[in-house]
Amino acid sequence: MNDLIIWLSGTNLHDLLWVEFKANMSFGENKRDIPEDGDEEKTVVGDGSDPMSLVYSQQEGSLSREGTLVDGNGGSGSSSLDKFKKKRLNTSVQQLRYNENKISLDRAIVEAIESLYDISSENKHRPIYYPAEAEDDSSLLLNSSKAHIALVRSNQNLSEKSVDKAKISKDIDETPELKVLRLNIKLGHSNTSNGDLIGSLDKSSIAAILEQKLNQQVRYLTNLKDRIDDTSSKVFVTGDLNAGKSTFCNALLRRKILPEDQQPCTAVFCEVIDANKENKGVEEVHAIFIDKEYDVNDESTYEIHELKDLENLVYECDKYKLIKVYVLDGRSFHESLLHNGVIDIRLIDAPGLNMDSYQTTQVFSRQEEIDLVVFVVNSENHFTLSAKEFIAAAAAEKRYVFIVANKFDNIKDKERCSSKILEQVKGLTPETHKNANEFVHFISSSDALERNGGGGGDDGGDGGDDGPNNDNDRGYPDFDNLEASLRKFVLEKRAISKLFPAKNYLINLLSDLEALASLNQKIYLNEIKKRTQDLEKQILPKYENALRDSSKINDQTNALTEKVCSDVYDFTRNEILDTVNNFGDSQVLPYMGLQYVYEYARSTQQVMINTIVSAVEKSEGYAKERTADGVDKIIKYGQSFLSEDFLNDKVFKSDLMFSRKHDMLKKNLSTSIEVSDFFDPSWESCLMWLGVPEGLVNSSKKQLEEFNPVNLLTSFTRSTSAIRDNIPRQVTLHTIYSSTKLLTAGALIRKVYSMSFIFSPSTLKRISGPLVLGVVGFSVFYLINDIPNAYPRKQARKLKKKIVELDYVHLNADRIAKGCRSVLNYPSRQVLTSLQTSIDKTIGVKQELEESIKESEAGYRYFKSFYDRIGIQKRTVEAIDLESLNNVD
């Protein structure tokens, strides 16, 4: 029955462990009394009926009954427990603490896996920055193509390697050196420097490699968890070829079970297991096929052989991946390693390193699932390169490596040899060297086997539980010492051999994750700073300048276009009006006589129209010049705001202007010639024709000028916008002018009439006939002679009237100005479009930058919280105290 129940307060063993005795304190030898399963929180220790309580103080590492020390110096309760019982009790306490540590590590592994999944999904969303290090082929000690496993380097090696900081970020001063998450990117032989090649790998390529690495870590952690959950312990015996590994295993078993040969023979892993525990006490060999998963109940997964067949089986590495050797060990618990009565121990005889690269790789990878590594080195040869690499890798993970310098019997200068080997061990695994008494042994396995009675072949044990099975045991103290250390380490310091690798690995992994989180935080922070600076100091000012430039150039080109167009409009208008105003004062053609009067009229009209058309053409020429000048100026504006190349490839041909939109109205200017066109009697022309001095005529003409319709036309306001307003006024003045002339003529008639009283009717009768004739004759003569002057005057007035009717001045000025505008609009639009394109580009860059700042901020926030989380996890793992477990004696 279960007598002693040791239970934990909660799931963790914190400061106190309550140990409750339900019965008397007797401890049996039966192995069922001894706690075996590390998973159990409640451990049954012995039989009895009277319960009592003991208190365990973790800080003091001892037990007391109801607060009184049991295992202390002079505690009063110690008298009730003899030494043996105390030892057993403390073993139980160790087991409890082992369980507590195991549970804590289990939980930490689960949390670490969650963190790996978390960072992996972050990596998929936002590739994380990662310090990747290129590794040249030449730096790989294993040159196999299959040697792809992540080799754990010694710390020494790690510190020697320089990391290319520039590839992470030039702004980050310190690039962390990662231990387990380090990426060794294999680049092969190349003339290009590794740094350059790494630099050529983009962020997403490194992120993809990291993804694989993270998945690898999850798998590894899962294995690690299985390993600490596994209640058995595996002792892995490896070493160089022919170092005597099989002989050493046989010496431990006290039987020649595994084949020994001077030629390399072990090519398949051989796992030696206590047949009593796992094979119903039957000694046999299960050779597991290379492509099958071992299932002891499924014989298709393995072949059953006798022990003696091992000789041949160990060579067949192409057929078998593992050979399970079930043996019986008849020795007592305190002697046997396999049959120790505490935990299941398996002994694994591995192929020699350097047998071939595949086997070497296998040995390297399997050591990861092993609790204790025993490395057998041939004392005559010392350590090979592979051996050094293996020991460094194993020590980095497990802290201690058991080193057996075998074939010591062949060494003459034993002292020199041992100090040389110890020196090498010091360089490879300082922790092991510090405890060399426990972990480094100089022996002869063949002698041990011989002296301890194992030379008799594989005749098997007798299955007895008590005492040695051979009476001829002549003893071999060095080997006994080794065996005792091995037993002690495996049985009593299991926390170190089994849990330490998990704790060590977790701390390394969490440190790497912490370093990555810290690096990424820094990089994201730098990114935010730099991008915000870029945004504020470059992009935003550029954007605002572009907006300002665009509005400025828009104003400038608009003003220039308006100026050119209004100048051209005014020029055209003045040119036509001036031309028209000059008509009528004189003949435009020589008068050839009355018989050519019609030709004279036709030609005069044509000359006048041509002169108007020439004025329009002159205006077009002026417009071309002004437009060319305007185009030039706009291009120069554009070049000053954009680039020298702006519209450099375009040539403006001003000659082509108005080639399509020319003066369509000119054909409407000609009028029909009427008889009245030839007569235009007026006092001024008559007086001048009579020979009155021109000055006198002019003074009288001056008085009339303000009523002259020509002057009315020239008195138009120069402002183009007022033209239309003036037109009704001209008409009114013209009307007034005409009526004034009529009034003047009426006054003259009245004068003649008032003077008629001095003439008597007879006188009048007498002179009236000749007078009338004279007046008529004079008038006819005057009118005929005045034709060359009268016609141009009349024609000028008719043309002026026509021009007003056709709105000829405005329409032509407007046509020419519009022509200029449409030409000038082209470069103006080009400038604005180019500026807009540049604004759009800047807006794009601005938005991109703002987006990337947001992303960096999200990345920063993620890594900040990830860093905190990992920090808590790391501190929890660090607090798991594996060392003090071994202090409980």
Ligand SMILES: Nc1nc2c(ncn2[C@@H]2O[C@H](COP(=O)(O)OP(=O)(O)OP(=O)(O)O)[C@@H](O)[C@H]2O)c(=O)[nH]1
């Ligand atoms: N003198 C001497 N010979 C030994 C010792 N241990 C092993 N041998 C001999 O060394 C040879 C190789 O021994 P094994 O045990 O087969 O060596 P191994 O390391 O298992 O060989 P592989 O598994 O093939 O790599 C055998 O002939 C052994 O008898 C020793 O301590 N002293």
